[in-house]
Amino acid sequence: MKALAVPLIAFLTSVAALVAGLCHQTRLEPVGAPIPEDRAAYRSTCAQCHPPFSPRVYLKTQWRKVVEEMLARADHRGIEIDQETLELVIGYLEENGR
Ligand code: HEC
Numbered sequence: 001m002k003a004l005a006v007p008l009i010a011f012l013t014s015v016a017a018l019v020a021g022l023c024h025q026t027r028l029e030p031v032g033a034p035i036p037e038d039r040a041a042y043r044s045t046c047a048q049c050h051p052p053f054s055p056r057v058y059l060k061t062q063w064r065k066v067v068e069e070m071l072a073r074a075d076h077r078g079i080e081i082d083q084e085t086l087e088l089v090i091g092y093l094e095e096n097g098r
Contacts, residue, residue, distance in 0.1 A: 037088060038088045038089070038091055038092035038095075039092055041085050041088040041089050041092065042055075042088070042089045042092045042093065044085075045081055045085055045086070045089050046070065046089065048074075048079060049073070049074075049077075055092065055093050055095075055096035055097050056096070056097065056098050058093075058097050058098065059097055059098050060093075060094045060095075060097035060098065061094075061097075062097070063090060063093035063094050063097050064090055064094070066093075067086070067089065067090055067093065071086075
């Protein structure tokens with residue numbers, strides 16, 4: 001029995017660490033929590049032509065340029081995005097980028 005104690009404790013500790021890690025990573029938000037204004041602006045602005053990309057696909061410093069490229073595309077298609085919404089979107093991406 002004694003021989004099993006050490007591996008058993010090691011196993012249980014690693015399971016606990018794994019569960020804690022998973023909970024931390026998904027960062028669950030309460031169901032029904034209001035969507036912050038900047039994230040809502042991002043979704044409505046940047047998901048008109050494709051599903052919204054995760055802010056983590058680019059570095060914080062790269063987002064402004066990517067948004068500018070997307071704006072040229074939006075312009076071609078006659079989609080207008082006002083300056084105030086745009087600043088919210090860029091702020092959201094820069095805050096949540098890698
Ligand atoms: C007018 C339509 C349109 C809008 C609006 C639009 N996109 Fe795009 N987006 C595209 C198209 C088309 C592609 C695919 C072409 C490509 O990969 O270069 C794309 C690709 C992307 C990609 C992946 C390709 C890459 O360059 O990394 C990202 C990231 C992206 N869009 C972000 C955004 C963001 C952020 C916004 C909001 C500011 C946005 N898009 C708004 C049309 C749009």
